[in-house]
Structures are given as structure tokens and as C-alpha cells.
Amino acid sequence: MSAAASLVSAPSMQITKVKEQIGAIVTGIDLAKPVDAATRKALYDAVVENVVLVIRGQSHITPAQLQAAGEMFGELMEDQNRRYLVDGFPLISVLDNRHLDSKGQPAKVGTNATWHTDHTNQEFPPKFTMLYAVAVPDKGGATSVCNSRAAYESLPDDLKRRIDGAKTENTLISSARMKTGNPDVVKAQLESQKPPTVHPLVRTHPETGTKAVWFHKSKTETVTGMSPEETQDFLQDLTDKITQPQFCYAHEYQPGDLLIIDDRASLHKAGFDYDHSQHRRLYRMLVRGDRPY
């Protein structure tokens, strides 16, 4: 093998854009095999450019190979929910529609699903969220992702001025949402001594310098100058403005899909529009990020 050929571990890899503003699909790569630096860079750059990337056809890989694939994109961080982890892999957490909360009810329900970016209650939230499909329903149950960089740029100037410089105060769950929240999350927040984590409502991407609307609606206690209730209404209104179809992609999984989301330029949401007697199980990995600014 020539030196040049040995650098190409995925010679048949193809990256195909889904739509102009968001999404790309990768085929022709096997994550069970080592991936060379040039291919890793092409994948990383495709995530940043397209906001969400789907690597297809990986249902044969082991959790160790999945973790190694995740580590191509940076240092993995722990999911703050430590209840559901893959055995022996503390950096891979499990999202499963058969998980129950401590009261025996489904741990996640559709009425609690909001557009969000992950772990905003932390000082250093993840830069990438990765979701790997283990079991999926016949239809529905998509993960929707919105390019909140393109959406921000489309906003009218007066609204941009209003949100530029605004801050969010982030907790595990907003006090305005506690009545309907997961009881374990509500209990953890009520017992927490940790002050809210303050982040910008519009953040700057550390690699591209672009701005994006960036929040977790359920975790935002307040936006600057608003009560918790006003905050929920304001963020719903803002969500409606930015999650327009041209900025969004709803990915319906096939088993073995690996979705990689650039959390610094997007919001995402889980879909509950599927037959819940069917099994939906995803593995999640998070790549450590910078302090938002």
C-alpha cells in the first residue's frame, strides 16, 4: 500500500447535504475501523457547517467502538443524569421510552418536550450531542434539529437588538414548569444549593464567530428582566419564530444511525409522535464544550 493510500481509511465516504440550511448524511464509512485524521477533520467540519450530521449504517459497532467514534470529536463528558448508563460505559447514557421515574411513571413524556440545547445549567455545556439509534419505532420518534444560527440571522433587527446581550438563568428545571415536570428532576432542583448558571441568550460560535439563539426552555428560570412565567411565554414565542421549516430537519432514525449535533448553533427536540408500545432506545454521548459567550 502506498503512503497516500494508507491515509484514506474511508475511500468511499460520501457526505450529502439534506437541505440548504441544515443537515447532511454520511455513508460509506465503517466506525468499527480506525478513522484517519483527514476523514476525522472532514466529519468534524461537516458537523459545524451543517449543524447536524447523520452517519448511517453503524448498527454492527460495539459500545467501545461507539465511544471511540465519539472521541474523534473531542473529550467526552458525563451526562448529568446518572440513572441510565450503558453497563461498563459511564460516558454513554441511555434514552429509552421504557425508562420509568422513581414513581413508576414514564420518565419522559411528550408534554415536557421542548426545544432546547443540552445541559445549560452547567458552566461548560457540551459542544456536540451524539445520539446513536439502538431500537427505533416503525415511524415517528424523530429528533428535530433547528439551525439557530441561520434562524438568528433571519430575525428582524429590533428583535435582534432585544435579545443581543440578554442573559438566561439556568437551573435543572424552571420553577414555572415544576407542576408538570419529572418528579425526580423537580426534587433534585428543590434540594439543590447551586445558584443558577448565567449564559447569554445569543451565543457566539467559538470556531466560526457566528451568533446563534441558544437556550433550554425548560431549564431557563429567567431571561433578563422577566419573571419565570414571562420567560416561558417569551421563549415559546422566540421558539416559534426560529423553528421555521427551512431551518429545521427532523431525523427519523434507522437502527445504527449516529446523529451528531453542533449544540453551539442549534436547538433540538425529541419527537413523541410514535406508537409507544414500540421500543425507542438511543445511546447518547456529549463532547465537552467551552463557556458560552
Ligand SMILES: [Fe+2]
Ligand atoms: Fe437534548
